[in-house]
Amino acid sequence: MDGAFIIETIVKIVVILLVFSALSGFGTYVERKVLAFMQRRLGPMHVGPYGLLQVAADGIKLFTKEDIIPQNVVKPIFKIAPVITAATAFMAAAAIPFWPQFTAFGYTVHPIVSDINVGILYVMAMMAIGLYGPLLGGMASANKWSLLSAARSAAVFISYEVITGLALLAPLMMVGSLSLIDINNYQIGGISHWIAVSQPVAFILFWIAAFAETGRTPFHLVANDHEIIDGFGTEYSGMRWGLFFIGEYANMFFISFVMAIVFLGGYGDGTIAGALGLLLKVSFFFFFFLWTRAAWPDVRPDQLMRLCWKVLMPIAVVNVVITGVVMMLTRGNG
Amino acid sequence: MNTEPFNDRNVNELSAYYYVDIENYPVTAWDKFKQVVKRSLKGELFVGLWVVLREMIKFDIHTVQYPKEKLPIGPRYRAVHKLLRLWESGFERCIGCGLCEKICISDCIRMDTRIDENSRKEVTEYSINLGRCIFCGYCAEVCPELAIVHGGRYENASEQRAHFVIKDDMLTPLDFLTAGQQEEYPGFGAITPHEDERVTKTPLAY
Ligand code: SF4
Ligand code: SF4
Numbered sequence: 001m002d003g004a005f006i007i008e009t010i011v012k013i014v015v016i017l018l019v020f021s022a023l024s025g026f027g028t029y030v031e032r033k034v035l036a037f038m039q040r041r042l043g044p045m046h047v048g049p050y051g052l053l054q055v056a057a058d059g060i061k062l063f064t065k066e067d068i069i070p071q072n073v074v075k076p077i078f079k080i081a082p083v084i085t086a087a088t089a090f091m092a093a094a095a096i097p098f099w100p101q102f103t104a105f106g107y108t109v110h111p112i113v114s115d116i117n118v119g120i121l122y123v124m125a126m127m128a129i130g131l132y133g134p135l136l137g138g139m140a141s142a143n144k145w146s147l148l149s150a151a152r153s154a155a156v157f158i159s160y161e162v163i164t165g166l167a168l169l170a171p172l173m174m175v176g177s178l179s180l181i182d183i184n185n186y187q188i189g190g191i192s193h194w195i196a197v198s199q200p201v202a203f204i205l206f207w208i209a210a211f212a213e214t215g216r217t218p219f220h221l222v223a224n225d226h227e228i229i230d231g232f233g234t235e236y237s238g239m240r241w242g243l244f245f246i247g248e249y250a251n252m253f254f255i256s257f258v259m260a261i262v263f264l265g266g267y268g269d270g271t272i273a274g275a276l277g278l279l280l281k282v283s284f285f286f287f288f289f290l291w292t293r294a295a296w297p298d299v300r301p302d303q304l305m306r307l308c309w310k311v312l313m314p315i316a317v318v319n320v321v322i323t324g325v326v327m328m329l330t331r332g333n334g
Numbered sequence: 335m336n337t338e339p340f341n342d343r344n345v346n347e348l349s350a351y352y353y354v355d356i357e358n359y360p361v362t363a364w365d366k367f368k369q370v371v372k373r374s375l376k377g378e379l380f381v382g383l384w385v386v387l388r389e390m391i392k393f394d395i396h397t398v399q400y401p402k403e404k405l406p407i408g409p410r411y412r413a414v415h416k417l418l419r420l421w422e423s424g425f426e427r428c429i430g431c432g433l434c435e436k437i438c439i440s441d442c443i444r445m446d447t448r449i450d451e452n453s454r455k456e457v458t459e460y461s462i463n464l465g466r467c468i469f470c471g472y473c474a475e476v477c478p479e480l481a482i483v484h485g486g487r488y489e490n491a492s493e494q495r496a497h498f499v500i501k502d503d504m505l506t507p508l509d510f511l512t513a514g515q516q517e518e519y520p521g522f523g524a525i526t527p528h529e530d531e532r533v534t535k536t537p538l539a540y
Contacts, residue, residue, distance in 0.1 A: 034390070036397075037389070037390040037393065037395075038386040038387070038389055038390045039386075039389070040389055040394055040395055040396045040397075041395065041396070041397050042395055042397040042399070045397075045399060291383060291386065291387065292383070294386040295379075295382035295383045295385065295386045296379060296382055296383075
């Protein structure tokens with residue numbers, strides 16, 4: 001482990017941290033605009049041209065707001081919970097290749113912090129640990145809404161971990177590797193090689209589960225405004241709440257990256273076109289998160305649980321079995 | 335928009351109201367299964383997606399950017415009061431009769447009068463406590479001279495309530511009047527159009 005490697009890694013970490021913090025801020029702007037347009041509104045218009053600086057205004061507000069810690073909360077846990085959400089979201093980013101490797105100034109850059117051989121497993125595990133943010137924050141808040149939200153988040157996240165895991169299992173059986181780069185390289189041959197084509201069921205299942213994992217609208221039960229105020233975030237203010245927020249949006253971006261890489265061919269053969277294609281796919285997934293928020297109602301928690309255990313999980317299991325059988329038949333003893 | 339069809343609340347073939355077609359709940363397992371299939375394959379989720387996307391593409395925005403743009407308000411809107419002047423002479427219309435002070439149900443009009451050197455009743459003070467006024471419009475309606483009327487100024491945020499309510503604030507300024515900018519009030523208590531034609535003589539003998 002030489003000095004150049006350490007410096008390179010630190011630079012990558014800083015870049016990813018900065019870019020995705022900024023992106024999650026920008027994501028809120030995009031979300032407001034898209035939702036507004038879909039509801040025939042204009043959205044933020046006053047701060048900066050077309051409201052572009054709204055993000056900066058929000059940032060200033062969040063940073064300068066008083067950090068209130070209510071009296072009856074469990075203070076250390078209450079304080080650490082938002083950090084868990086934001087930190088795990090960014091830690092998950094370590095194994096995601098954001099761009100094919102390229103050469104700049106005679107130096108080959110791998111835009112992935114660490115190409116560990118269990119990449120996808122690591123990403124999913126980190127996102128699963130992200131559960132502790134809402135869970136601990138909600139339980140430490142001494143607030144009924146927060147407690148309800150914590151209970152829901154535990155139920156929803158753990159249930160849908162099962163779906164994401166099982167949905168990913170089938171593609172992973174085909175690829176034979178857990179590294180996201182290997183998964184990407186498996187699909188180099190163009191659209192017909194995309195895993196979404198050979199594994200459409202797994203793709204849809206993972207996509208559905210992604211909504212639950214990020215707590216976005218059809219499954220927005222963890223912080224459902226009209227039932228439980230802001231859920232686990234009710235008692236939070238200032239930048240602690242902001243960390244939850246950044247975590248949520250960073251998670252949306254990262255899971256969009258994972259979906260694009262695992263199912264839609266990622267950056268393909270690593271040319272610029274492929275890389276731009278990856279960004280397009282990610283933007284589409286991100287847009288879809290906003291789109292459904294404008295179009296679809298929320299489901300009830302019991303419906304969500306039933307959907308998970310009685311519908312999605314059996315489908316996922318059957319999908320895995322079928323994939324296995326087909327692989328066994330087509331590859332012989334390979 | 336023509337609201338006529340909506341005024342008839344009776345559901346018939348002429349009205350805009352109609353009964354929503356609600357199917358009976360399925361009883362047998364087969365019926366339930368058919369309903370599930372029908373609902374799943376109808377793609378209602380995608381209809382929803384399409385509707386919002388269509389609105390986004392059409393970009394038919396209805397936002398009014400309020401401080402910059404304002405929606406017109408109706409002539410009968412009852413906002414902060416105004417005291418008007420006579421068009422020809424520029425005198426104040428108010429004759430100091432005190433009817434508005436009397437009728438005000440919030441008891442928030444206060445006025446002071448005196449007889450001036452021409453033996454004319456002059457209103458020296460006139461104020462409305464807008465903190466108490468409920469903008470009922472009775473003062474404007476009762477005023478025989480169309481002197482106190484409601485204006486269209488609904489933005490009454492200020493450092494002090496008193497900013498709107500002193501006589502000088504409400505009275506049309508003279509230069510405003512000579513510039514012909516005093517607007518006649520078509521709203522509450524104003525004379526309806528063609529009033530002359532509708533007036534009939536009171537018969538002398540019953
Ligand atoms: S609007 Fe009603 S409450 Fe207000 S001053 Fe006139 S009579 Fe009084
Ligand atoms: S009712 Fe009209 S004329 Fe009489 S005092 Fe009031 S404003 Fe003046």
